[in-house]
Amino acid sequence: MRYIIISTKIIYLLFFLISKTLANEVVPVDIVADEMQWNDNNKIAYAIGNAIATQGEKKISADKLIVHLDKGEDNNEIILIEAEGNVIFNNEKEVATGKIAKYNFIENNIIIENTVTLKKDDNIMKGELLIMDLNTGVSQISSNSDTNKVKMRFIPKKVQKDE
Numbered sequence: 001m002r003y004i005i006i007s008t009k010i011i012y013l014l015f016f017l018i019s020k021t022l023a024n025e026v027v028p029v030d031i032v033a034d035e036m037q038w039n040d041n042n043k044i045a046y047a048i049g050n051a052i053a054t055q056g057e058k059k060i061s062a063d064k065l066i067v068h069l070d071k072g073e074d075n076n077e078i079i080l081i082e083a084e085g086n087v088i089f090n091n092e093k094e095v096a097t098g099k100i101a102k103y104n105f106i107e108n109n110i111i112i113e114n115t116v117t118l119k120k121d122d123n124i125m126k127g128e129l130l131i132m133d134l135n136t137g138v139s140q141i142s143s144n145s146d147t148n149k150v151k152m153r154f155i156p157k158k159v160q161k162d163e
Contacts, residue, residue, distance in 0.1 A: 029055045029078055031067065043069040053081055053103075057092040058134075060103055060110075078105050087112060089132075094120045094139070096130055108134045116141060122155040 034049030044066060047053070051065040063085030070077045083089075083101040089110055090096075099114035109132060116130040118139060127141040127150040143150050 027056045029053055031065065033065065043071050045069070051083075059090045060087070060101065062087045062101070080104055080106075091134070093137075094118060094132075096132065096139075098130065110134065124153045126151045 031045070031047050031051070031053045033047035033051035035047075037046040037048070039045075047065040047067065049063065050061075051063065052059060052061040053065055053067070060081060060083055062083035064083070066082040066084070067078055068080040068082070070079050081103040083103065085099065087098045087101045088095065089101060089103070089112065096110070096112050096116065096118045098112035098116040101110055101112040103110045110130075112130040112132075114128065116127050118125045118130055118132075118141060125139075125141045128144045128148060130139060130141045132139045141150055
């Protein structure tokens with residue numbers, strides 16, 4: 001019995017260490033665009049024209065991406081990406097679109113504004129402001145006026161007759 005308890009503790013410890021290691025894994029951000037500019041003094045990169053930034057399963061594309069690096073460190077860590085024009089954000093589960101966005105790497109969230117659409121599977125939400133918490137998976141969409149309400153459409157999945 002004592003052997004089982006010790007083995008269980010070791011397994012939990014290994015699981016904890018592995019999960020912490022994977023959580024701290026560095027995933028690079030790849031950026032492509034028609035044109036790029038770099039401001040070394042402000043640590044800001046500009047990706048202009050068909051700009052796409054990809055990190056693992058997450059991708060943001062727009063007419064222009066403004067990439068802010070951590071000014072306090074010399075580690076090339078991206079802290080914020082601002083997107084302007086024809087914004088599309090994809091993760092493994094959702095696609096969100098709008099006209100402007102701020103993707104905060106520190107808080108792991110994205111805020112998309114102006115004619116926003118969020119699509120998950122066949123379900124669609126539309127509004128003017130979308131806040132996606134990428135840590136919790138919770139998304140909030142709102143409107144800035146009484147005349148332009150938030151709209152949602154849920155499409156039920158078809159059940160096969162055999163089931």
